[in-house]
Amino acid sequence: MKFYVLNYRVGDPAETDYFCSANHNYSDAPKCNLCKKYIGMLVWEPPYKVEIRFWGKEYADIIHFSVDILISERFAQFYRKAKLKGLKILGPAEVFKVIPKRMIKDMPKYYVARIKRSKAIFDMKLSGAKYKGELCKECNMSDDLQSYRRIVIREETWTGDDIFYPKGLPGTKIVTERF
Numbered sequence: 001m002k003f004y005v006l007n008y009r010v011g012d013p014a015e016t017d018y019f020c021s022a023n024h025n026y027s028d029a030p031k032c033n034l035c036k037k038y039i040g041m042l043v044w045e046p047p048y049k050v051e052i053r054f055w056g057k058e059y060a061d062i063i064h065f066s067v068d069i070l071i072s073e074r075f076a077q078f079y080r081k082a083k084l085k086g087l088k089i090l091g092p093a094e095v096f097k098v099i100p101k102r103m104i105k106d107m108p109k110y111y112v113a114r115i116k117r118s119k120a121i122f123d124m125k126l127s128g129a130k131y132k133g134e135l136c137k138e139c140n141m142s143d144d145l146q147s148y149r150r151i152v153i154r155e156e157t158w159t160g161d162d163i164f165y166p167k168g169l170p171g172t173k174i175v176t177e178r179f
Helices: 073-081
Strands: 003-005 016-020 025-027 043-045 049-054 062-064 068-072 087-092 094-099 110-115 117-121 130-132 144-147 163-167 174-176
Touching (some): 016 062, 068 073
Parallel strands (some): 117 163
Antiparallel strands (some): 003 174, 016 049, 062 068, 163 174
16 A cells, blocks of 8 residues: 655645634643653644635645644545545534635635544654654654654554554654545
């Protein structure tokens, strides 16, 4: 299986950002059961109020911000039809501000989607990773991941998700060819 990093390109015609409202709610960040290190960021809780900023002239189907992403209604339909796995659609985003205002017209409905924390493991050795400390046997995190040359996922640990966060790289969105 080929895996790819899901990212956006600066300057893309659909480049878009979103920001949570000032009164957003968070619950505790997830921790490893074994080493007790944080393996992710704080968890965004409802209501999902957002400001969306469009930098180009097109509407994005996926909007990156933090751990969660916003997806358009069109993308949600494609995702379900293709029977992809790894996203949990949490509910509609309440858009309280749009910049520039001209983008409000014909703007698609957006949903908040959470990407799964997978059992798939980022292979430190094959990725050429440099790190300090011991790797936790549960979360595959070290005290300090300094660099890596490439991203290699141990295929035998992959559970079939089409989008996921691998163990050892908790902030990196990985997708499959199907995605």
